[in-house]
Amino acid sequence: MTDGFDFSPGAQVPLSGAAGQTAATGALASAAYRDSPVAKLLEANSEWTVSEVKAPRFSLFEPNLGEAFARAVQVRTLGGARDQMIQSFGIEPQTVVAHCLAANRIRRKRDARLTALMVVFGLLFLPGVLLWLGAFQLRRTLAGAQDKRLGALGTVLMVVLAGLALIAMVKLPLTGFLAIYLRAMLVAPVIGWWLAKRISERTAKELREAWSGLLSGGGIGAKVPEAVPSAPGGAAEQLRKGLQKLAAEDASNVVFYAGGKGILGMGTRWGSWQLAEDLVPAEAGRDINPFRSWDVIKAIHDQLRLLERGTLHTGGFPTPSVRHWVVSPIGEGAKSVSRGGTTAEEGYQIKAVELQRICDQQQFGAGDRHYLGVQFVLWDGQLVITMLTTVTYLHNTLRIEVTGHALGPVHPLFTTKPSAPSKTVSKTIKFWETKSIPLPLVDAKEVVRLAARAPFTWYPPLLDYLGGKLSLPEPFGLRHAWADKPWRHRFMADDALRAATPVLRVVHEAAIRVLKENGVDTERFGNRALVLSGQVQDPTPKKADEYNA
Template sequence: MGAEVAIDGFGPGAQIPLQGGSGLTGATNALASAAYRDSPLETIKDADNEHYKTTIKPGKWEKLFRPDLGEAFSRAVQVRMLGGGRKALVQSFGAEPQPVVEHCLAATHIRRRRDAKLTLVTFVCGVLFLPGLLLWLGVIHLRRMAAGSANKRSSALGTALLYAVGIFALLVLVKLPFDGLLPNYLRAMIVAPVIGWYLAGRICLSAATDLRDRWSGLLGGGGVSAHVPKSVPTDPGEKSAEELRVNLEKLSAEQQSNVVFYAGPKGILGLGTRWGSWALAEELVPQEGREIHDFRAWDLVRKIHDQLTLLERGALKTGFPKPTVKHWIVSPVGEGADEVSRPEGDNIVHYQVKPHEIQRICNEQQFGAGNRHYLGVQFTLWDGNVVLTMMVTVTSLHHTLRIEVTGHALGPVHGLFTSKPKGKSKEVSKTVRFWETKEIPQPLLGTDDIVRLAVRAPLTWYPPVLEFLGGKMSLPEPFGLRHVWAGPLWRNRFMADDAIRMATPVVRAVHTAAIRFLDEHNVDTERFTNRSLVIGGGVQEPGPRKADVYDA
């Protein structure tokens, strides 16, 4: 592993467990399941929230070349997260982005194997008998247009047209003479596309079943692995495999970055909006007969850090989860910013700000332009579906010391990503009790689905053309896999309770550490203690509010 680090400059990011590892599988698997879904692409709009909107660009021949959700999602995620000229990503707190990307690669591999077989079938049974293929495609297209019409007469006309062409084809097969090349070619021209349609149906059904099994397995907790061929280079000449390996390691390294971005009412990107704020600000007065021992903000922050790491210890065995305590550098970006950029320079290594630079920012950059230092304590709950973060900042102005604690909450992955595959069915009226309806099971793949996949297959090797013809989805920016599809937290009573209950012990731990530290440095802590008691009373019943939005 040391040789690899020396080659590309990145450590083994993929091998480092992130924020508890197994506690993130729920949200990770839910997001990864999108790569295997065969739902209509438009359903991704259901997961949009007030801050982030997914864009769907229609194609020129959308009806025939349209992608489904899994195809478009896999393509968009790969381009955005592994592309050569990709922009900076927002960390996916509560989920691990690398497994999601690997499942997108695995789903693409399954589809490309399917498309290779479909291309062969299309060439043998379609291109060699092109007039017959165009005839059948025209009939199917007319039938689709008629079936989509609200006019029942037009819909029935489309079905009648399909039967009429079938009868005509049968007459051609019977009435044509059996001698000569042309009559036999005309017969083959009619029959070959039908045979190709049957073979294509078997190929498509096998792939669709495989994709649905993986979709169901991920959401069922079965531990479905993502098989990505040539993701590990076995030879120095395997440039594509080496490039993929380096890009995945960069992705993991960026996920571990200690730089986050504040975007106004959107809150800290990846951590959610600020729902509560508690500030302890009092004048520094020496104890009677003594002088204050000089200290800096970093000295106090270190004591608070040590106290927060002890949160899981208590007199009662309550199962309080172990928090992740980390120093963050918060960089401001505009509310409408469509991208973020990570800092570079001698003080940055593997997307991480060096400790001495963190200390300098904490002590010196408390006012005016520039980045700010925050001490974060984070809890990842509900199998990664809830990320609760308390951010602590220490500032001083003249003789006033201000210790502020803010609460941030990231809600669960949207319900779209947690829905399991269902069999297709059609609702029809009962024969006798016509006022009642019943569900009739439908095939997993219809004729239109098989035709669509067969027509798309030869073009999957050059996605830009396929996107031009069928359309594509564009991910919301600034992009991070987790926060752009986070659902509301406060509509779930238990999740909201967890966020509210977490605030009290964290605020009190911060105040305890601060007052103890100030007392050791000969500061009169009477005012700080009184103010802490007032805040402690107020935090008994904290209510969520939009603390990032000021009514000014």
């Protein structure tokens, strides 16, 4: 099995080179480098999934969005005891995971330097550090309250504490070594803070450059030196196996239908068109030639592969992905999925012979169902259109059903580029005019937070306990977890609606041709197909999974 990565010495894990998937991949990968508040990620919750942020016990140890996202995705996708993943259509999840690893590596280098500073300026002068950290924690607690006056009170307390420290240094009643130590105890943390600020600003600049590069389409690669194997069975080998497993899951032909949430990874059904008529011999006194649902599906499959061909040279469909899918039902509130319930499984793929058996036999009652899907990945991976076809035969009725699924762009939160911090103030002379003053990338509060977290990053469970963590939505898939609806984007909605008509007509033409070849009277099928051909031009998407349309 190959995962498309080159782990030779000096290699980088590159951004997806596949055409049509770079924008969505880069947008999700950029989250690993962001320095926004972690609570902002909750704004991206969708109708399919809901992320949660565990409240910190001490806000001084709270992670930002990039720290929480990168760690949560790394553990969820590469952890040894993790649950199975949902496919990420329209992106390359390996690339997103690689950028999470790269972002964590950048932060580990920063935290190593900050930890050294904490040992020199913190451990040796621990009483002073605890005093300053307590003051910052008090200010963060008060500033986080809804009452704005309490936030202002926290700032006043900080100023009072600094004033008392200055007075104590000047008029300290002690002499000798103890006096020197007490004065150094108040000064050393300030010196350490200044050095920590320089380290933090350099790292913040590096992270923001990666963030901006991913959203600018520059194809920036994720630097993951630990992925280069140095010995058999080492960490690099485990990482390689983890990425291979992720790639195998993403290529699986088993998807899950979760009630009102639709097919996870593909989105909800926005349209459904059913052609169902009785099989009647074309000639009286002659029997219909025996055929199976698989024969109809195979003919439809061959025709769908020719969708990009047209009579006129005016553009049209790009080459679609045509695949056979096994749809397995799960509860709408299910927190995990399992592909182990199906038989004849090889890796995460259902064999062709098993696909054919499911198509022909599992059409009624319990069990998985077979669908033939044609999928278009458009708008640089921001729009995924999937049209699914299933053929069933019950008694004398043949039913050909076509359903449309659409997964919209990733939430706008992931497509915002970094902006330099600044504030607008009035000019000194021309007070009626304003000017923008640049601010440092890392302010005083952020430096203290980073320095306080640094020694605990070597044992993440303790840091999660103190500062809280991000809980990813389950069942988890990188693409559908933060997907928006396509109907808010006029052109994306047009593309989804326009794809339905030609696909439906190709399906009906192929099916009717098989029926004719096997001696079936197709007049009623043809009339019904014409009616559906008119209905499919209705420009309004429905909520077919909720059966309210």
